[in-house]
Amino acid sequence: MTLDVILFAIIASATGLSALSVVFSRNVVRSAVWLLFTLVGVSLLYFLLGAEFVGATQLIVYVGGTMVLVVFGVMLTAQQQFLRIRIRPEEWAMGGVLAACLFALLVTISLRIGEGKAAPPTEPMPGAGQLGVGFLTTYLLPFEIISVHLLVVLIGAAYLARAKRRPKEAGND
């Protein structure tokens, strides 16, 4: 048992536990907090694997994302303090079956990955520089498509969120 294995065991079990807590927590904001811990755990796994850039990206993207989730959670609880979610049995059954199928699929695939492969490369992982060059040369088209897509989403969100002035109120002004 090397230090890597021990650290992986600790981080992976913490990530798994907080992922379970996301599902089993009844309070919206608490599940968002558990989701934060899950995502931080995943980024720690990236750091452990030496993929520093991906780990930092995971942090900066998902921490901001979960914070927005918390804000939404707070907005949902505006009616009463600390809203609790009630889940019906059929929802449990449906979600449980789906989750079990997905889990089985992932386990079979991940057990197959290690078969017949050589030892992992010992040279250092490519950094942000090579990633950036890749984005702007080989993968320029997908990169541009995704950026235009995001821009469209942004404009759409801004349009929907803008306060609309009703004709009546405009007349009263």
Added chain:
Amino acid sequence: MTDLFSFLPAPLDLIAACLVVGVVVVSFIAVMASVFVWLERKVSGRIQDRLGPTRLGLFGLPQMVADAIKLLTKEDTAPAVADRFLFKLAPYLAFCASFVAFVSLPFGNGIVGYNLNVAAFFILAVLSSEVFGVVLAGYASGSKWSLFGGIREAAQVVSYEVPRSMCVLIPVIVAGTLNLNTIGRQQTGFFWEWHLFHDPFTFVAFFIFFIVATASCKRAPFDLAEAESELVAGFHTEYSGLRWSIFFMAEYASMFAVSGAAAILFLGGWHTGLLPFEPSERLRWAGHVLDVIVFIAKGWALVFVMMWMRWSLPRLRIDQVMMTCLKYFLPISCVLLVGVCLWELFVPRVVGDAWRYLSAFGCMAFVLGVIVRLLVSPLPGPRGELPGAWAGVATPLMKAK
């Protein structure tokens, strides 16, 4: 760092290094925070023409210990309606974020907890998660004022994160790396080698970065999350004692972290700017000590400017805060980003060098001019004497008489 513990067998040296880094960083943050609290009171006093703490010892310095004892022994209360788990978790979340940023912040050439290749990006990512603790504190307190403070902070930080990241990108484009240690090494030499004077865009970017970083540390004039005049005390209304002080430790730690990042990215990192070589390579351990002292001094100077701003400027309204970010800082930082790319691509070396020397010596002349004018020019009050709380302090002019 693991080199120091090479006498230990394989996994133990790493564990020992981690422990040492952790203990050093935590104690550095704790001591620094208590010194900053004292300094904040002193600075605010001087700016408002008062004296600040004076009762205890020299300059009221032991007041730091008294403050710490007061905070440690205060009753730790929580509102009955609070969400207990999140209420207790929130301060630690905020502190963790600031603490982790220090792990990849180099204090000198190679004096860094872990020399991360993407350190600049990592510090940004980690510091922006400090807001999570604030939002949770606001939510979990079960109080309207706290909730308002938390939500305001969320809105503010989510928008200020964008220009902040862009301003970090500008020196990164000049340096060509995200590794803060390498960026520091590139600025070895005299002060005109600093990235601040590299081109007009980095020069403006430094000031934008500093303002935006002040906002992201929720310092005045951007401290909407704790606006006392409107929200009692904002997100930490319901906190007391140790938990409250952990929030403030986190705040002062992230102030120092962004100041340190600004010093490395723009102000030559741990270099004095007066020596043409890397001190740690020529002077051995003395050079390392000099590096750390210079770096901490630069960080503290920037933190002092933050305090100065806090006690000189009135607080903005929330719509003004958002407008400053989205209508001014965001377009300006986009223009700077494009500008610095064009400068790197098209501007010939002669023009770059001319700008470098011109701006560096211009800035030095300006700073010296301000200092001389402060000491020489007639101020309200008798000639050569400083007014208010400064009365009786010897100025060079009085000594000349």
